[in-house]
Amino acid sequence: MRLATWNVNSVRARSDRIVEFLKRSDIDVLAMQETKVADAKFPTDPITNLGYEIAHTGLNQWNGVAIASRVGLADVMTQFPGQPGFAEPAVAESRAISAICAGVRIWSLYVPNGRELSDPHYMYKLGWLDKLKDYAAGVLSDDPQAPVALVGDWNIAPLDEDVWDPKLFVGHTHVSQPERQALAALTDTGFSEVTRAHTPGPGTFTYWDYTQLRFPKRQGMRIDLAYASPALAKRVAGAWIDRDERKGKGASDHAPVIVEFE
DNA sequence: ATGACGATTGCGAATCGA
Numbered sequence: 402m403r404l405a406t407w408n409v410n411s412v413r414a415r416s417d418r419i420v421e422f423l424k425r426s427d428i429d430v431l432a433m434q435e436t437k438v439a440d441a442k443f444p445t446d447p448i449t450n451l452g453y454e455i456a457h458t459g460l461n462q463w464n465g466v467a468i469a470s471r472v473g474l475a476d477v478m479t480q481f482p483g484q485p486g487f488a489e490p491a492v493a494e495s496r497a498i499s500a501i502c503a504g505v506r507i508w509s510l511y512v513p514n515g516r517e518l519s520d521p522h523y524m525y526k527l528g529w530l531d532k533l534k535d536y537a538a539g540v541l542s543d544d545p546q547a548p549v550a551l552v553g554d555w556n557i558a559p560l561d562e563d564v565w566d567p568k569l570f571v572g573h574t575h576v577s578q579p580e581r582q583a584l585a586a587l588t589d590t591g592f593s594e595v596t597r598a599h600t601p602g603p604g605t606f607t608y609w610d611y612t613q614l615r616f617p618k619r620q621g622m623r624i625d626l627a628y629a630s631p632a633l634a635k636r637v638a639g640a641w642i643d644r645d646e647r648k649g650k651g652a653s654d655h656a657p658v659i660v661e662f663e
Numbered sequence: 664a665t666g667a668c669g670a671t672t673g674c675g676a677a678t679c680g681a
Binding site: 410411413414435437438461462463514515516556570573574575608610611612613614616617618619622624648649653654 | 664665666669670671672678679681
């Protein structure tokens with residue numbers, strides 16, 4: 402099974418590119434983030450015409466996550482258990498969706514940005530990740546052999562080499578110790594990140610800011626990641642980043658990340 | 664070895680992203 406995760410930065414603006422990517426890359430399951438659309442306005446036809454089923458959750462123009470699958474789409478969940486909302490009183494956001502595709506429980510995740518270390522959004526981010534970790538631990542507690550994938554835009558660069566200039570990020574989100582610790586806590590449950598071994602750094606990125614010629618200057622961040630449960634991690638045959646998808650007019654600021662499972 | 668920010672709402676400027 403070939404699984405891709407891609408922050409598309411608006412599914413409506415990216416519809417043609419998504420179709421071309423699915424065809425070009427022979428994708429079985431595509432996890433999308435930042436669809437930026439309410440469910441009723443999701444442009445399903447260009448994707449379903451290719452033979453995919455779609456599950457989406459989007460409340461408004463913010464966030465929004467989806468899964469498109471041509472290998473089955475069963476038992477859809479639109480939140481993980483305990484998933485926090487933002488602020489007080491908590492407002493639910495569309496940041497997680499899941500389905501079983503070809504026997505694998507796949508999650509498309511859009512982790513909160515955090516904005517600034519002093520912003521309430523940052524604590525929301527850490528709490529959200531803590532609850533996600535609890536869910537992941539629970540899944541493996543129930544069935545240590547469960548095939549589960551947690552993929553998406555994590556808004557965290559796990560290593561200093563995952564940003565083009567670590568000095569510029571000191572004191573900002575995406576590189577802070579608590580954020581990285583949150584990913585370490587996830588791996589402590591048994592899940593592991595499966596793309597890095599096949600896409601080594603330094604200088605390997607999945608996101609490049611639209612401004613300041615970041616892409617041609619190769620100044621990006623690695624923040625789109627794929628975690629797999631122990632049983633699923635054993636099935637990884639390869640992984641790559643479709644950097645070419647970031648080129649040209651009408652590109653998302655993120656590139657797709659693809660994982661091949663045996 | 665790529666190209667100077669883009670999407671949404673709503674019709675201009677504000678918000679968000681990272």
